[in-house]
Amino acid sequence: MFITEGRERGIDRRGASVFERGDTIVWNDQHDVAFEVMDRLRKLMIIVPIDRIYNAWPDLVSADGLHFSRDHGFGALLAGYFEILSQQVNTLSDAHTSLAVEAGLDLLLRAIRSKGDDCSSDRGSVLFEGIIRHLEDNLRDPDIGSNGVAAAFGISTRYLQLLFAQNGTTLSDWVRQRRLDRCRMDLETRKSAESITDIALRWGFNDPSHFSRLFRRRYGTAPRAYSELYSF
Numbered sequence: 180m181f182i183t184e185g186r187e188r189g190i191d192r193r194g195a196s197v198f199e200r201g202d203t204i205v206w207n208d209q210h211d212v213a214f215e216v217m218d219r220l221r222k223l224m225i226i227v228p229i230d231r232i233y234n235a236w237p238d239l240v241s242a243d244g245l246h247f248s249r250d251h252g253f254g255a256l257l258a259g260y261f262e263i264l265s266q267q268v269n270t271l272s273d274a275h276t277s278l279a280v281e282a283g284l285d286l287l288l289r290a291i292r293s294k295g296d297d298c299s300s301d302r303g304s305v306l307f308e309g310i311i312r313h314l315e316d317n318l319r320d321p322d323i324g325s326n327g328v329a330a331a332f333g334i335s336t337r338y339l340q341l342l343f344a345q346n347g348t349t350l351s352d353w354v355r356q357r358r359l360d361r362c363r364m365d366l367e368t369r370k371s372a373e374s375i376t377d378i379a380l381r382w383g384f385n386d387p388s389h390f391s392r393l394f395r396r397r398y399g400t401a402p403r404a405y406s407e408l409y410s411f
Contacts, residue, residue, distance in 0.1 A: 201249025
């Protein structure tokens with residue numbers, strides 16, 4: 180969105196921001212963002228399929244929007260380009276409009292990349308911590324997987340995979356190990372009326388035989404034998 184006249188307030192989970200003439204704003208419409216018109220308003224809108232952004236740079240789009248002020252850096256370059264485009268768009272043929280929009284998007288993507296590079300490490304670390312908390316809270320869900328987690332955080336599955344790779348694992352491996360850890364702790368305090376299968380199902384293992392093989396591979400003993408070590 181490029182503001183050609185007036186002012187608008189954007190409100191998301193982080194609070195409110197005011198957008199003025201010459202500002203460029205990027206956001207993911209899968210997330211809750213409200214807009215309030217403050218003055219007589221005109222703006223140029225370009226709608227881009229999210230898959231195209233992910234394919235360009237899998238780690239590009241976060242859950243939060245980006246605001247490029249007209250006053251400095253890439254924001255000034257974007258303001259110059261989109262100002263001219265907004266003035267000329269109605270006089271261009273469809274083919275020339277497409278070319279002009281493509282050039283603008285290329286500039287915009289590079290601006291986003293430039294801003295993202297400044298804080299990508301910290302942002303990735305904070306995001307990964309949030310994903311880990313989400314997984315911890317949903318370990319009992321047998322259907323938890325990359326697609327659902329990526330959608331919950333507004334990122335691509337490719338970027339999700341990259342975050343886990345940077346931490347030396349995969350999402351599925353991390354979930355499997357944490358579930359096994361939870362099962363191990365429950366086996367240590369298992370009551371006689373509770374079966375091994377009950378514990379496996381509680382932590383998302385739908386196949387008791389598969390669970391037993393995984394447990395033996397990780398801890399060197401079968402679940403029942405492990406539990407008996409802690410029985411009195």
